[in-house]
Amino acid sequence: MKWGVIATGGIAQTVTADMLKVPDVEVIAVSSRDVTRAQAFAERFGIKRAYGDYRELLRDEEVEVVYVATPHAQHHEVTLAALEAGKHVLCEKPLGISSAQVEEMIVKARTEKRFLMEGMWTRFNPLIRKVAGAVAGGEIGEVRTIRADFGFRTDFDAGHRLWAKETAGGSVLDLGIYPIALAHQLLGRPTHIAAHGGLAPSEVDADAGILLGYENGVHALLRCSLVADLGSTAEIVGTEGTIEIDRMYNPTKVIINGVEHETEDRGYRHQIHEVEIWAGQGAVEHSDMPLTATLDIMRTMEEVLDQLGVDYADIVR
Incomplete structure (x- = not known):
């Protein structure tokens, strides 16, 4: 599947490095509020496109699944927008910062019929x-x-x-x-x-x-x-x-x-591999x-x- 990475901090770098070691995974886009950071991240990992706003990445029709690596407080906003845009989502833990947020994200995933998983590797x-x-x-x-x-x-x-x-x-x-x-x-x-x-x-x-x-x-x-x-x-x-x-x-x-x-x-590779399988099969969640x-x-x-x-x-x- 073709992945996009949202945010460029330490955890995004670690997971992306492991992501690229998983067969059939292609990371084609990255976004950051600072486009120069996105460009540096893209150059480091051989990623085709760098965006200065996650909404631009979500409009990229080639991206099938996104990895959300923003700070906790942005997980809810970004994940809802990604699901709305028709993307599958792997979001860093915690998925939200309240049960109400998590409930809303679950409803959105099931409504949009898109895979959603908290990154509990x-x-x-x-x-x-x-x-x-x-x-x-x-x-x-x-x-x-x-x-x-x-x-x-x-x-x-x-x-x-x-x-x-x-x-x-x-x-x-x-x-x-x-x-x-x-x-x-x-x-x-x-x-x-x-x-x-x-x-x-x-x-x-x-x-x-x-x-x-x-x-x-x-x-x-x-x-x-x-x-x-x-x-x-x-x-x-x-x-x-x-x-x-x-x-x-x-x-x-x-x-x-x-x-x-x-x-x-093998770090995050097990988790990424499972997302590939389950999202690729059209599942909304992993058992x-x-x-x-x-x-x-x-x-x-x-x-x-x-x-x-x-x-x-x-x-x-």
Whole structure:
């Protein structure tokens, strides 16, 4: 399929580099608010066309699918416009910054009959698929608890997207989404949510400790942080065994009941390949990252942010 990339930041560069390693993928257009940045990006990756506005890219009839790599606060606007223009969409996580936004995007995708997926690349990692299969197959018995962390220390900078309120920064939407998504994938939607953490001077969350509760006492203990180096590991403990995951957002090794399983780090290529297949078949969503799951995860994050005292109402459109 022929792809367009919207935005030219660090994540766009990383994903585009992987995109070009996937057979049959052709990236033909890129856009940025600064056309010179789009031109430099196009030259670096051998892309035919560079636009100074994402709307120009969406009018490009050759583009079939777009990868949205803008800051969080623009995901809703850009994704709706792309679906309206008849493009399939892979949008960086989180898909939106409120459940109402996500619901609107889902309705639009289904109305326009265009593929839409949040870029939760972790779900397509072969080892995460193996972990999910091991849990579903009862290899560790009944899961009783999940512990998952993702955090690193970065200096506060009110103008940086991680810290700025106008870009919907903070630890939960950027990092906490990974452990929350893992808990959702393995345990489903929680019946109880409790969160505690600190706020940055910019009124976004600096860190959070999250408890997700389920029936019969099953629970997930999750942490995310922009002010402390938590690492990125996860442990899933069942009545008959344990699973350990290192670099839980993109593992190359997991240990299931003491047995190591390894895979090559292929980055975002698994995810891009799946979009190619499912969008090419005319699907609206992917069974491994369904839109209902994205909405459930957003609702959990929304509740966590509410308990932390983070309010993005003034930037939600």
